[in-house]
Amino acid sequence: MTLRSFLRHEAVLGFLLIVVLFLLAQQSDKFFTTANILNQGRLMAEVGLIALPMTFVIITGGIDLSVGSILGLCAILLGVFWHNLGLPLPVAMVLAIVVGGIAGLINGLIITRFKVPPLIATLATLALYRGLAEGISQARSVRGYPDWFFVLGQGEVLGVPTQLWILVIFAIIAAAILGLTTFGRATYAVGANETAARFSGINVDRTKLLIYTGAGLISGLAAVIFVSRVSTTRSDMGTGVELDVITAVVLGGTSIFGGRGTIIGTVVGLILVQALKNGLALSGVKGDGTIVVIGLVLILAILATNLFSRNGDG
Amino acid sequence: MTTTLATEDASATPLVQLRNISKTFGGIKVLKNVDFDVRRGEVHALLGENGAGKSTLIKILSGFHHPDEGGELTVNGAPVAFSAPRDARNAGIATVYQELLLFPDMTVAENIFIGHAPRTGMALDWNEMRRRARALLDDLDSPDLDVDARVGGLSVANRQRVEIAKALSQDARLLIMDEPTASLADADVRRLLDVVRRLRARGVAIIYISHRMPEIFALADRVTVLRDGALIGTRPIGEVDDAALVSMMVGRSIDQLFPKVTVPIGAPVLELRNVSFKDEVQDISLVLRAGEILGIAGLVGSGRTELALTIFGITPATSGEILLNGEPVTIRSPRQARDIGIAYVPEDRGLQGLVKAQTIRENVSMALLSRISRASIVNRALESSMARDAIARFGIRARGPEQRAGQLSGGNQQKVVLAKWVATNPKVLIMDEPTRGIDVGAKSEIHALMCKLAGEGLAVIMISSELPEVLGMSDRILVMNGGRMVKTFDRSEATPDVVGAAMTHAGAAHGRAEQAGSAP
Numbered sequence: 001m002t003l004r005s006f007l008r009h010e011a012v013l014g015f016l017l018i019v020v021l022f023l024l025a026q027q028s029d030k031f032f033t034t035a036n037i038l039n040q041g042r043l044m045a046e047v048g049l050i051a052l053p054m055t056f057v058i059i060t061g062g063i064d065l066s067v068g069s070i071l072g073l074c075a076i077l078l079g080v081f082w083h084n085l086g087l088p089l090p091v092a093m094v095l096a097i098v099v100g101g102i103a104g105l106i107n108g109l110i111i112t113r114f115k116v117p118p119l120i121a122t123l124a125t126l127a128l129y130r131g132l133a134e135g136i137s138q139a140r141s142v143r144g145y146p147d148w149f150f151v152l153g154q155g156e157v158l159g160v161p162t163q164l165w166i167l168v169i170f171a172i173i174a175a176a177i178l179g180l181t182t183f184g185r186a187t188y189a190v191g192a193n194e195t196a197a198r199f200s201g202i203n204v205d206r207t208k209l210l211i212y213t214g215a216g217l218i219s220g221l222a223a224v225i226f227v228s229r230v231s232t233t234r235s236d237m238g239t240g241v242e243l244d245v246i247t248a249v250v251l252g253g254t255s256i257f258g259g260r261g262t263i264i265g266t267v268v269g270l271i272l273v274q275a276l277k278n279g280l281a282l283s284g285v286k287g288d289g290t291i292v293v294i295g296l297v298l299i300l301a302i303l304a305t306n307l308f309s310r311n312g313d314g
Numbered sequence: 315m316t317t318t319l320a321t322e323d324a325s326a327t328p329l330v331q332l333r334n335i336s337k338t339f340g341g342i343k344v345l346k347n348v349d350f351d352v353r354r355g356e357v358h359a360l361l362g363e364n365g366a367g368k369s370t371l372i373k374i375l376s377g378f379h380h381p382d383e384g385g386e387l388t389v390n391g392a393p394v395a396f397s398a399p400r401d402a403r404n405a406g407i408a409t410v411y412q413e414l415l416l417f418p419d420m421t422v423a424e425n426i427f428i429g430h431a432p433r434t435g436m437a438l439d440w441n442e443m444r445r446r447a448r449a450l451l452d453d454l455d456s457p458d459l460d461v462d463a464r465v466g467g468l469s470v471a472n473r474q475r476v477e478i479a480k481a482l483s484q485d486a487r488l489l490i491m492d493e494p495t496a497s498l499a500d501a502d503v504r505r506l507l508d509v510v511r512r513l514r515a516r517g518v519a520i521i522y523i524s525h526r527m528p529e530i531f532a533l534a535d536r537v538t539v540l541r542d543g544a545l546i547g548t549r550p551i552g553e554v555d556d557a558a559l560v561s562m563m564v565g566r567s568i569d570q571l572f573p574k575v576t577v578p579i580g581a582p583v584l585e586l587r588n589v590s591f592k593d594e595v596q597d598i599s600l601v602l603r604a605g606e607i608l609g610i611a612g613l614v615g616s617g618r619t620e621l622a623l624t625i626f627g628i629t630p631a632t633s634g635e636i637l638l639n640g641e642p643v644t645i646r647s648p649r650q651a652r653d654i655g656i657a658y659v660p661e662d663r664g665l666q667g668l669v670k671a672q673t674i675r676e677n678v679s680m681a682l683l684s685r686i687s688r689a690s691i692v693n694r695a696l697e698s699s700m701a702r703d704a705i706a707r708f709g710i711r712a713r714g715p716e717q718r719a720g721q722l723s724g725g726n727q728q729k730v731v732l733a734k735w736v737a738t739n740p741k742v743l744i745m746d747e748p749t750r751g752i753d754v755g756a757k758s759e760i761h762a763l764m765c766k767l768a769g770e771g772l773a774v775i776m777i778s779s780e781l782p783e784v785l786g787m788s789d790r791i792l793v794m795n796g797g798r799m800v801k802t803f804d805r806s807e808a809t810p811d812v813v814g815a816a817m818t819h820a821g822a823a824h825g826r827a828e829q830a831g832s833a834p
Contacts, residue, residue: 196665200681203647259671259672
């Protein structure tokens with residue numbers, strides 16, 4: 001029953017996506033070219049990667065506003081570890097991702113141990129992590145990475161951008177965890193009724209802790225890809241990424257109140273946002289206009305979800 | 315039915331009258347063609363077991379629910395239809411609920427006049443508001459209650475007076491009181507009864523809901539009994555006695571109602587030695603044997619549920635020892651409790667027991683996901699067949715395993731929770747208010763299941779507020795009060811009188827003093 005109503009929502013979203021793609025293709029002949037599509041895949045990889053753990057976060061009824069700041073912090077630390085501390089670049093990459101995981105773990109600890117609402121906790125760490133990033137960077141940027149490093153963000157494997165492969169693999173893993181495993185079940189149960197989950201012997205705190213840590217780790221990975229793509233490290237990287245991520249997740253049908261959502265939905269939501277951004281830009285719509293359209297689509301999608309849940313609920 | 319009542323000096327038209335009122339929720343008729351009326355200056359007691367339809371009836375009267383088509387509600391002889399609680403208030407009907415609905419950070423006067431404060435032009439007239447609040451409270455014989463006090467700092471009894479004053483400030487002609495004495499100490503109960511009499515003398519009509527028989531005989535002019543949503547009868551208080559009311563409420567003798575099967579009692583399974591949790595559970599020692607149903611009786615707040623939560627690891631014991639099959643165990647979380655074979659069917663089904671938004675299948679497997687999965691991957695086929703088995707074994711009336719739990723009736727929801735815990739194959743099953751708010755048919759099904767499980771060697775602890783249920787189902791009865799065990803009875807020696815007395819009297823002052831103390 002629940003699965004069927006999810007699919008129904010995703011079917012609507014998929015239909016919406018096809019309509020949007022069709023309309024945009026009418027506007028510009030550059031839109032439906034292989035080069036453009038692959039390039040868009042490259043551009044949405046970072047937001048897409050972070051949207052995967054964010055789906056878990058929002059299904060538990062939480063939110064993580066700090067992911068953009070974690071991205072910035074990890075990007076800076078990647079440069080600092082390599083350039084200033086002289087560590088080998090692969091080690092610096094791993095350490096940067098580990099720092100992301102620690103930042104996420106701290107979010108999780110604040111939320112589970114001290115019972116701070118996720119919105120407040122991650123609003124605080126959004127400022128905290130960004131402040132750290134800026135303090136560490138002192139407004140200096142790091143450049144001059146070796147060529148092999150750019151494979152991650154600028155290279156291709158079998159003709160497809162490297163980071164798109166990474167996104168696809170992670171999306172499949174995330175979908176499997178959420179859909180098939182005990183951990184996925186715990187995630188839904190915590191979001192739908194935390195008390196009942198606890199009373200059923202589900203380790204609610206551990207579930208949340210792992211999810212927020214995962215969000216941090218993936219934000220760290222996104223930071224490494226981001227740096228590789230733009231060839232430089234700056235402390236303001238990833239500013240506002242959290243909003244793009246949340247938009248994609250919510251557009252994909254994940255309920256902001258928790259308990260419902262799928263990875264497939266998130267992926268469709270992500271593609272829809274990216275297609276709108278790109279297509280409208282190619283059609284000559286200014287950036288401001290694009291934001292307005294994305295806002296409208298988001299509201300429409302939420303209204304549609306509400307209609308569905310009203311029909312399907314007992 | 316009301317025509318038989320000629321003894322009262324009532325005026326011709328009742329103040330409020332319900333004719334042929336029914337109410338259906340999700341296909342279940344919880345109120346069936348009920349006639350009911352209240353007269354000016356009358357205290358009309360409303361009686362019935364949990365789930366009899368009392369609260370639905372008063373929610374219809376106070377505008378929260380709309381009755382089904384075909385019924386009629388009149389005020390002063392004129393038909394009315396309330397579309398919102400505000401309409402009922404405007405018609406002069408006010409309700410004082412069990413859980414008081416006041417703003418703790420506002421003063422007494424502000425709470426009384428919230429929404430209809432006296433004004434001078436645009437501004438609130440604070441002096442007038444305080445003066446009128448004072449007058450109302452003096453009227454309620456409460457000259458000691460300061461109108462400028464913060465409501466959050468008041469005792470339960472005083473907050474209740476504020477609530478009554480608030481109702482009167484809106485010119486209530488009918489006051490509905492839902493178990494107003496449930497959490498009051500004796501002295502406060504007497505004072506409340508005086509207030510009710512005073513209101514009656516002023517011509518206010520009162521619907522009084524209580525489980526305490528002495529209060530009903532002390533106060534009421536007439537009494538109406540509901541059972542399973544149907545009207546059983548309305549009688550002048552002089553024509554009934556205690557026993558008559560109970561048999562109207564229960565409708566059958568206790569032996570018929572509870573299908574108790576005696577099974578051989580086996581070896582001790584669970585043993586508690588001086589177990590305490592803070593001051594909520596104090597020094598509990600007991601032995602529970604296989605096949606035994608141990609009933610725990612006590613008033614709300616007596617520590618019954620707190621004891622269950624301690625055994626189940628939600629609030630782990632702060633001192634004492636717990637033994638399972640003779641081995642000492644530590645239980646720090648529900649997860650640990652579950653893993654060693656303790657199951658808990660909680661008091662609040664909707665909040666603690668079920669994930670209503672999920673399917674029966676997902677609910678039934680929730681407590682044993684790790685056991686039906688390999689390498690963390692849940693075995694969906696096994697899970698579905700488990701859910702189908704549960705539906706068959708527990709007689710859950712549902713379309714199938716994929717139906718959402720929230721769409722089931724209360725009794726079937728409870729069976730899902732029970733199925734979830736029985737699936738974990740526990741040694742000890744704790745059931746907290748196992749039949750609260752479910753209809754009589756489902757109730758006896760749950761009771762039969764309980765006996766069957768005990769017959770299979772499960773050790774059962776049953777906590778219940780319904781004395782007949784405790785007496786009817788238990789092999790042994792433990793009475794709690796103020797967090798302590800005050801008495802135990804064997805099935806043979808347990809009568810309503812002695813158990814009821816142990817619940818309310820012995821140590822009662824202790825428990826109540828604690829409640830009054832924790833009120834602010």
